[in-house]
Amino acid sequence: MSGAHKGRVAIVTGAAQGIGRAIAVRLAADGANLMLADVNGDVLQQGAAIVAAAGKVEILTHAGDLSQEDVVNAMMAAAMKKWGKVDILVNNAGGGVIRPFLSHTPETLRLTIDRNLWTALWCCRAALPHMRAAKYGRIVSIGADSVRNGLWDHAAYNAAKGGVHGLTTGLAREFAGDGITVNTVAPCAVATPQLEAMLGKNIPLVDKFIGVIPMGRAGDMREVASAVSYLASAEASFITGQVVSVNGGSTML
Numbered sequence: 350m351s352g353a354h355k356g357r358v359a360i361v362t363g364a365a366q367g368i369g370r371a372i373a374v375r376l377a378a379d380g381a382n383l384m385l386a387d388v389n390g391d392v393l394q395q396g397a398a399i400v401a402a403a404g405k406v407e408i409l410t411h412a413g414d415l416s417q418e419d420v421v422n423a424m425m426a427a428a429m430k431k432w433g434k435v436d437i438l439v440n441n442a443g444g445g446v447i448r449p450f451l452s453h454t455p456e457t458l459r460l461t462i463d464r465n466l467w468t469a470l471w472c473c474r475a476a477l478p479h480m481r482a483a484k485y486g487r488i489v490s491i492g493a494d495s496v497r498n499g500l501w502d503h504a505a506y507n508a509a510k511g512g513v514h515g516l517t518t519g520l521a522r523e524f525a526g527d528g529i530t531v532n533t534v535a536p537c538a539v540a541t542p543q544l545e546a547m548l549g550k551n552i553p554l555v556d557k558f559i560g561v562i563p564m565g566r567a568g569d570m571r572e573v574a575s576a577v578s579y580l581a582s583a584e585a586s587f588i589t590g591q592v593v594s595v596n597g598g599s600t601m602l
């Protein structure tokens with residue numbers, strides 16, 4: 350991997366497993382020091398060990414529910430205390446409660462918004478003052494291609510991820526003069542262990558999700574991480590306010 354992030358400090362949320370861990374592995378291999386945060390403390394420690402093997406970088410972990418402002422502020426304070434700066438924020442924490450809209454309960458609706466949107470809102474709010482003071486920052490959030498194609502059973506999830514897409518364009522404009530770029534990577538179905546366990550098992554809904562992808566397969570977590578690493582790099586200095594789909598062509602343009 351490159352040294353594209355050597356000397357940079359990156360926060361990755363939802364870094365314990367899945368796509369977030371793959372992003373953290375990639376950023377470590379590219380040289381970034383990392384704050385890894387997740388609500389699941391035990392799995393986070395296992396994930397951090399895997400990330401540590403990917404690069405000779407400094408790693409901090411923070412366990413807690415990032416939909417809570419005080420948890421996010423404590424995480425940010427710990428990163429600032431250790432490194433005195435935050436160059437990169439990757440808002441990856443999230444995950445769907447995927448079901449028909451009328452099957453949701455008030456609790457699953459709230460959980461969906463909490464996980465996917467409040468985590469990103471609080472993290473941006475905590476990171477941006479430091480980035481603005483430093484006149485440098487890269488924010489990359491994980492959105493969802495399903496916002497663009499209205500995937501089956503994704504209405505509530507899309508409401509949350511659509512909020513992330515909207516936050517991206519608004520913040521990009523507001524902080525464009527501060528050396529800060531704000532972008533979103535929007536994957537289609539990605540072959541996390543969770544999805545892998547369902548592939549090829551004749552589950553009609555899963556087959557439909559893959560069926561809309563012209564390349565005929567789910568994305569690899571490393572394909573998502575690669576796009577994130579590029580948008581988080583200094584090199585991507587003239588790209589802001591974009592939602593970049595990593596989707597095997599499932600939506601185009």
Ligand SMILES: NC(=O)c1ccc[n+]([C@@H]2O[C@H](COP(=O)([O-])OP(=O)(O)OC[C@H]3O[C@@H](n4cnc5c(N)ncnc54)[C@H](O)[C@@H]3O)[C@@H](O)[C@H]2O)c1
Nearest residue numbers: 363365367368387388414415416441442443444464538539
């Ligand atoms: N897997 C896919 O097919 C797919 C497709 C499009 C978008 N996404 C998005 O990619 C991101 C990663 O998804 P994944 O498939 O790797 O899911 P995952 O469930 O494997 O990982 C998500 C991580 O986020 C953490 N998390 C959730 N809520 C949190 C909170 N409130 N505070 C702190 N941590 C929290 C979880 O503990 C978990 O470790 C999510 O935002 C998801 O919505 C995934």
